[in-house]
Amino acid sequence: MMKRDFTRTTVSNGRFPAFDPVGRAGASFKPQHIEAIAGQSASIGFLEVHAENYMGAGGAPHAALARMRDILPLSLHGVCMSIGGLAPLDREHLARFAGLVERYEPFLVSEHLAWSTHDDVFYNDLLPLPYTDVTLKRVCEHIDQVQEAIRRPMLLENPSTYVIFPESTWKETDFLREIVSRTGCGLLLDVNNVFVSATNHGFSATGYLADFPLEHIGEIHLAGHDEQEDDEGAPLLIDSHDRPVADPVWTLYEEVIARCGPINTLVEWDADVPDWPVLQSEAAAAQRILDRSLSSAASERSHALHG
Amino acid sequence: MRFTADRPRRAPSPTAYDAAFGQTLLSPDRPQPSCVAGPGGKAAVKRFNVYRNNVTHSLVTALTEIYPIVTQILGEQNFRMIARDFVRAHPPTSKLVLEYGRGFAEHLADFDPIRHLRYLPDVARLERAWLDAYHAADRAPLDPAEFAALPPQALAEIRLSPHPAMHVIESDYAIHTIFTAHRSGPMPRRIDAGIPEAVLISRPLLRVEIRKLARGQPVFFKALRKGAPLRQAASLAMEQDPSFDLVEAIGLTIESGAFSGSGFPPPN
Numbered sequence: 001m002m003k004r005d006f007t008r009t010t011v012s013n014g015r016f017p018a019f020d021p022v023g024r025a026g027a028s029f030k031p032q033h034i035e036a037i038a039g040q041s042a043s044i045g046f047l048e049v050h051a052e053n054y055m056g057a058g059g060a061p062h063a064a065l066a067r068m069r070d071i072l073p074l075s076l077h078g079v080c081m082s083i084g085g086l087a088p089l090d091r092e093h094l095a096r097f098a099g100l101v102e103r104y105e106p107f108l109v110s111e112h113l114a115w116s117t118h119d120d121v122f123y124n125d126l127l128p129l130p131y132t133d134v135t136l137k138r139v140c141e142h143i144d145q146v147q148e149a150i151r152r153p154m155l156l157e158n159p160s161t162y163v164i165f166p167e168s169t170w171k172e173t174d175f176l177r178e179i180v181s182r183t184g185c186g187l188l189l190d191v192n193n194v195f196v197s198a199t200n201h202g203f204s205a206t207g208y209l210a211d212f213p214l215e216h217i218g219e220i221h222l223a224g225h226d227e228q229e230d231d232e233g234a235p236l237l238i239d240s241h242d243r244p245v246a247d248p249v250w251t252l253y254e255e256v257i258a259r260c261g262p263i264n265t266l267v268e269w270d271a272d273v274p275d276w277p278v279l280q281s282e283a284a285a286a287q288r289i290l291d292r293s294l295s296s297a298a299s300e301r302s303h304a305l306h307g
Numbered sequence: 308m309r310f311t312a313d314r315p316r317r318a319p320s321p322t323a324y325d326a327a328f329g330q331t332l333l334s335p336d337r338p339q340p341s342c343v344a345g346p347g348g349k350a351a352v353k354r355f356n357v358y359r360n361n362v363t364h365s366l367v368t369a370l371t372e373i374y375p376i377v378t379q380i381l382g383e384q385n386f387r388m389i390a391r392d393f394v395r396a397h398p399p400t401s402k403l404v405l406e407y408g409r410g411f412a413e414h415l416a417d418f419d420p421i422r423h424l425r426y427l428p429d430v431a432r433l434e435r436a437w438l439d440a441y442h443a444a445d446r447a448p449l450d451p452a453e454f455a456a457l458p459p460q461a462l463a464e465i466r467l468s469p470h471p472a473m474h475v476i477e478s479d480y481a482i483h484t485i486f487t488a489h490r491s492g493p494m495p496r497r498i499d500a501g502i503p504e505a506v507l508i509s510r511p512l513l514r515v516e517i518r519k520l521a522r523g524q525p526v527f528f529k530a531l532r533k534g535a536p537l538r539q540a541a542s543l544a545m546e547q548d549p550s551f552d553l554v555e556a557i558g559l560t561i562e563s564g565a566f567s568g569s570g571f572p573p574p575n
Contacts, residue, residue: 055403056442057471060513080402086325093402118325122399123332124369125361130324130342162357163343165324200354201346228357231350238357 016105019073021045023262023294025286026075027279028269031064036276041071043280045287048075048266055096069104075219075266076106083142084129085115098149108219108264110155110188111146130165131175143183155186155218160193160239162200173211186218191253196225196237205252214260222253222286223268242271244282254289261297262290332362333395366394373408374434376489377427389418405442408435426480426500433482433506436474440510443472448511448564463538467531467566472510475528479503483519511564518563523551528565
């Protein structure tokens, strides 16, 4: 089993319990689920929130998050840092982000290989970038700044994309590997994003995962996607987070876990959010795959000892 | 210099992708950026439109969540059309969607086809202030005991610190009646929108509270918020409306939690 302790360098301020949910599955936290989760916190391994939803000064959102953080481990997922943009990072935003890390002591902190801001306009979407020496350098500078601000390594998530840039000179997997090597960050492998991009751009998802630096994964994301068509009538998958995880994504996930052992896995659901039992059962399905991997690792150890 | 047919085409600048997207994401009439394609040279019209749709849809949806009552009044389809124009004209400059939509009230006021809904911009102002109160900093409200402990002669000269969630919204229209009817029902058979109403917004703990203010009270609360001593705020209110009831206003000052409990600022 690969060692993945490099992401667990939480600076504990003692405000919240120091959970370490090894090999657990989690779910996106939505405020409408607070009572259901509080009533059965053992039914989920951890919760993840979008950092920007908790960047207001105070009030109910912070009260809800503090209540959840008291009973469960928290993963903080940023969506607006614009790490893949050419413009310098927004210092004020970075300070707010670091403030949340300090305040809630998350066991994982992640952001995207994407951008969202140009010329002071915020587009509220995860936009793609070409993979060139120029963008590589810029992305690494931005990750250095984030890690300096939060005083710990972050995880960088592979994107789902709908277009390609003919000017790209790096394969995405090589680009990610090089970022890890230059910055010391970890990776968040979004398996649904791999499937979406592979379908949209006609490459093999299995081949992508074979090239992916699996030893640096600190978290996995699973989510549902929508299916549309491109200009030629070919399937164009949309990373919509509004439905259950698709079967081929589960299959890819099982392959990754079989190769890597258990890795904290999040089921994301951000639109048309169902009642808690539906979301919880998706996370439970991921947990079963993680548990199988744990028990097979345990039986291998036992064979090694007694065989 | 010789120009030939096989002269290499100028490659798009490697630093231009964000600018190229920025020029086109919110402009549906422009072609997609030349730096993007589908795989194997396939077209990227629908592909790039996914980003356009994501951007516009997410920001329009954010506005429906910031302005749920305006959405109800206009109907979701109409609201989305008007909001889309707003997004294109005034895209956000903050990464915090919870800060978005300032200026939407003016956008509504300037939109001719709904000019007959004269109360709508003020309902939007009330909704925007409600959300600001919802996210405002936590601070303990004024403790009634602290107030009660003041000697009567000191009361006239005290000054109060506004709570971060406090807002006073005044309108020529019945914004409180419209807001509460849509928010917590029951919906009255008919609302006379032409009656001026003012609203005090507060959030002493986690729940945002809104109260309709009587005549004179908006002046009173606005003066207190600016740091005027109680006596001066009361006389300003009485000047505007001789029926202003000071005892009732002081009661509201305490019970609403519109002021902070961080002691009393020193007199000037």
